[in-house]
Amino acid sequence: MVKSWASWIGLRYTRAKRRNHFISFISAVSMLGLTLGVMVLITVLSVMNGFDREMRERVLGMVPHGEILGYPVMQNWRDVEKAVIGKPGVLGVAPFVQAEGMLNFEGRTNGVFLQGIMPEQEPKVSIIKDHIIQGSLDALQPGSYGIILGDLLAQFIGARVGDKVTLILPEATATMGGVFPRMKRFEVVGIFSTGAQLDANLALINIEDAAKVKKLGEGVDGVRVKFDDLFTAPQRIREIASTLPGMYRVSDWTRTQGNLFQAIKMEKTIMGLLLSLVVAVAAFNIVSTLVMVVTDKTADIAILRTLGATPGDIMKIFMVQGSVIGVVGTASGAILGVILAFTVTDLVNWIQRVFDVQFLDPNVYFISYLPSDPQLQDVVSVCALSLAVSFVATIYPAWRASRTQPAEALRYE
Structure with a gap:
């Protein structure tokens, strides 16, 4: 089992101000991108669930x-x-x-x-x-x-x-x-x-x-x-x-409305896959963040190695740091996504009233408003995907940090 001090240092690196402000900026962008990706994915899946629900209750309630x-x-x-x-x-x-x-x-x-x-x-x-x-x-x-x-x-x-x-x-x-x-x-x-x-x-x-x-x-x-x-x-x-x-x-x-029902299910699947790529791109920004952090902390890594830290301890430090970014970004995105999913119908109706526009013309679409139906399994699935991708993104930078040689790192210090 990895020693707890490695986790403590990883958390401290996350909270501490870095001398390189560019690294801090990239880290914040990674977290923000993950938040937006999770939020949008939850909202879009909720809207597609809403269309599916309205299809069953309204259209198939009449057909x-x-x-x-x-x-x-x-x-x-x-x-x-x-x-x-x-x-x-x-x-x-x-x-x-x-x-x-x-x-x-x-x-x-x-x-x-x-x-x-x-x-x-x-x-x-x-x-x-x-x-x-x-x-x-x-x-x-x-x-x-x-x-x-x-x-x-x-x-x-x-x-x-x-x-x-x-x-x-x-x-x-x-x-x-x-x-x-x-x-x-x-x-x-x-x-x-x-x-x-x-x-x-x-x-x-x-x-x-x-x-x-x-x-x-x-x-x-x-x-x-x-x-x-x-x-x-x-x-x-x-x-x-x-x-x-x-x-x-x-x-x-299925002869009269089956194609529409299947189209909604297919659109939900495709939209989910496409927006999952947004989450993946945001999560893999963690790679660039941690690579720069590893470069910035080379001397610290060398000192820890000379004090007896093992390569596994060093990996744990940076995996914890990257995972914290993933957890915070995912949690923030989930909270904002659930809030937006519950309010998107009222928000769109307000925009339509204020700007006198109509996004869903009943002559074209089978309903005239934007429905939303947040479901727990979708929120859990999106969060699990985001956390998994974020964790995988930490492996390479952490492994690279664990391969740092103390003598080489301290030669020019």
């Missing part, structure tokens, strides 16, 4: 985990619901009718994805009820032809609650006057906002009204299924459909 679709129309959705609801992992089932078209209001037209829902069933598979900002989901009564718009969609066409909008479907209707697209007037009875891109193109109507518009009669397009674990949804929805009598098609969230 069905799995769908069982009729072939071509599902007439017996109640029987399907009874068969599905008892399966392991199934949290809820709700019927739906969907269509694509265009909404027109006072000359403004925008594409829309129309979702016909049953208001009493929809909360079992979707978070939409918690995000209604005007009106109510219960206002979608059959035969009333009410419609609930996403807030961005409502802004695009300039519609508000109480306005009449025209739905234009891409299907032609032949009349005495010629062929015209199918159109239907709806009254805006509510507006929802999830903070996701769905707000720009999604509209909800009653399922019976949707069936009439699509001329499905008593049928529906299918049922949506919510699972307790969305990652098992693709496999489970196929297993469930295979046990049902009749012909059905299946779909799941």
Whole structure:
């Protein structure tokens, strides 16, 4: 075991003022670089975790985990619901009718994805009820032809609650006057906002009204299924459909949002690796710092060797000194990184308000604000990486110091 006095000298070298101020400056820069690297890495990983969380809670809260679709129309959705609801992992089932078209209001037209829902069933598979900002989901009564718009969609066409909008479907209707697209007037009875891109193109109507518009009669397009674990949804929805009598098609969230989810995971991994290089560069600045310290302390090393210090003792002195820089820089970076990770959302919102800018346009990104979700394992992993790299960076300078020959070092003293 290395003697404790070696550690004491290493700590004293760290605290003492050096005659060479340039060495002190390089040491401070190394510590500051390590602090900034750890801080930025923790913050970026927290933001990527935030995007991952919002993807699950908001986007995948609105998008069905799995769908069982009729072939071509599902007439017996109640029987399907009874068969599905008892399966392991199934949290809820709700019927739906969907269509694509265009909404027109006072000359403004925008594409829309129309979702016909049953208001009493929809909360079992979707978070939409918690995000209604005007009106109510219960206002979608059959035969009333009410419609609930996403807030961005409502802004695009300039519609508000109480306005009449025209739905234009891409299907032609032949009349005495010629062929015209199918159109239907709806009254805006509510507006929802999830903070996701769905707000720009999604509209909800009653399922019976949707069936009439699509001329499905008593049928529906299918049922949506919510699972307790969305990652098992693709496999489970196929297993469930295979046990049902009749012909059905299946779909799941990976077909509509899977690429986005995988992109977020890949970006988190790549950003983590790239920013780890920043930490590595900052940590290896310790090498240059300790090399110059060893050069500056050559006479001290020689005197210690003549007093009986072993090469291992000398290595310990400079490894302790370099490790202190790594520990202080890592600890400072971790504290600042955690603080910034918890406040980055409010900070970015404040910058947007003060400078009247928007970093995340909801027309481009699936959410309109910068989320953050600090996680303990990320903080621990970043600190462990920083400390490990800092420790490795001390080995060469410390070994070089241990190879100092007393006679050669003291010859010109």
